[in-house]
Each structure stands twice: as structure tokens, then as C-alpha cells.
């Protein structure tokens with residue numbers, strides 16, 4: 001017998017077919033990945049058509065982290081776009097490898113999506129200018145996860161991972177938005193003070209444990225990416241205060257209204 005290997009791209013195409021069948025929506029326009037602290041903001045984006053456990057779709061695993069719902073919501077926006085909202089994501093630190101981390105983005109693109117909005121909670125490396133609860137546009141990233149979702153000699157250009165056009169569009173919605181370079185570690189440990197000092201020297205403005213691998217997968221697939229961090233702990237590792245996941249989620253609850261309006265207005269301009 002011949003064993004044909006199911007690639008991650010095949011699996012994403014399969015998940016997209018199941019998604020179309022279960023939602024009755026033939027094609028999606030935009031996908032949003034709601035990171036820690038962003039889930040409460042999802043309701044503002046549009047009218048829910050249907051919300052499914054991700055485990056209904058091939059290749060998705062149940063969420064491992066509190067505050068990550070593990071559902072995918074099909075939404076109709078005010079402007080008439082079909083949006084796909086992932087309420088939670090798979091992280092590299094869960095130990096399942098890199099493919100599950102980017103499966104949502106690949107599924108979304110296979111379902112028609114051309115614009116991917118990636119949100120996350122991040123430590124702020126520039127406490128001089130960042131306040132708790134600030135949204136910051138990701139202008140670029142430094143991938144220190146030690147992983148990459150692409151294997152083989154596929155040389156993808158990353159000179160503009162985070163679309164300048166989409167950042168400008170977001171700033172047209174909220175001119176107070178600042179920009180920064182997001183550094184990703186694998187986690188799940190938060191950074192040591194020495195690591196935080198290193199990241200500042202390297203030119204990082206934000207630090208977290210997600211987003212970069214999804215952004216790379218989206219660019220490989222030719223989708224346009226907007227990344228937004230919610231600064232949950234300015235001065236990460238520098239302020240001498242221990243950090244915990246519950247505090248990260250609490251900032252999201254406190255800023256849900258503002259982040260919801262921001263996302264809804266950005267999506268309506270797409």
C-alpha cells in the first residue's frame with residue numbers, strides 16, 4: 001500500500017471544509033485571534049452566527065490555559081464581512097509542537113481569509129512610555145522561540161510581516177496608538193530581569209509567548225497581518241513585582257470595552 005502523508009496544509013484545508021459545512025458560510029474575509037485578555041472584547045466585533053468548540057474541527061486540540069475558551073465564532077460585521085474569531089489559541093509552551101500553534105491561521109486562510117488580526121497580552125519593555133492597559137500596534141517582531149512553522153528550503157520574505165497599510169488604518173481609527181517591536185519567547189516562564197534588560201538592548205518594546213509563529217504562517221500563506229498587544233504589565237521583570245496570569249486576564253476585563261471598540265472600528269474599515 002502507499003501511505004500518503006497528510007501535510008499541515010491538507011489538515012487546514014480539511015478543517016476549513018468542516019468549518020464551511022458547520023457554519024453554512026462559504027467564505028470568510030477576516031480572522032481575529034483573541035489572546036489572553038482580549039476574549040471579553042470579542043462581542044463588539046459583530047453579530048454571532050454560530051460558535052463552535054474548536055475540537056469540532058480537524059486538527060484542533062482543547063485549550064490548555066485558563067482564560068482561553070477554545071471556541072471559534074463566526075461573526076457577521078456591521079459592514080457585512082464574515083469574520084472568524086478564535087477565542088483562545090494554542091501556544092508553543094503547551095508542548096504539542098509548532099503545527100497546532102499555526103493551525104488556526106492556516107485554517108482561516110484556507111477558508112478564504114486574506115486579513116489576519118493577531119492580538120495578545122504582553123509585558124511592556126518601555127515603562128517610560130507604556131501604561132497598563134495600553135494597546136500597542138506591533139510594527140515588527142523578534143522570534144526567540146527557537147521555532148518556525150515553515151520547514152524546508154522555503155525562503156519567505158519577512159521585511160513587512162505586520163502590514164504598514166493595516167497599521168495606518170488602525171491609527172486612523174485611534175491616532176493615540178503607538179507601535180512597537182514584539183519579542184516572543186517560548187515560555188511558559190515569564191522573563192528574568194536579566195532577560196528583560198537584554199530584550200531592551202535588542203530593540204524590543206513588548207514581550208510575550210505567542211503571535212510570531214502565527215504571523216509567519218499568515219505571511220507564508222499571503223495574508224495581510226495586523227498585530228496588537230495589550231500591555232498588561234509595563235516594566236515586565238524590571239519593577240520588582242511578581243507577575244501572574246490572573247493579573248494578565250484582569251487587565252483584559254478592565255479594558256474590554258476600549259479594545260472591543262478598537263477592533264470593531266478597524267474591522268469595519270477593512
Ligand code: HPA
Pocket residue numbers: 121122123124190191207208209232233236237243248
Ligand atoms: N512576559 C511574557 N508574556 C507575557 C507577559 C510578560 O511579561 N505579560 C503578558 N504575557
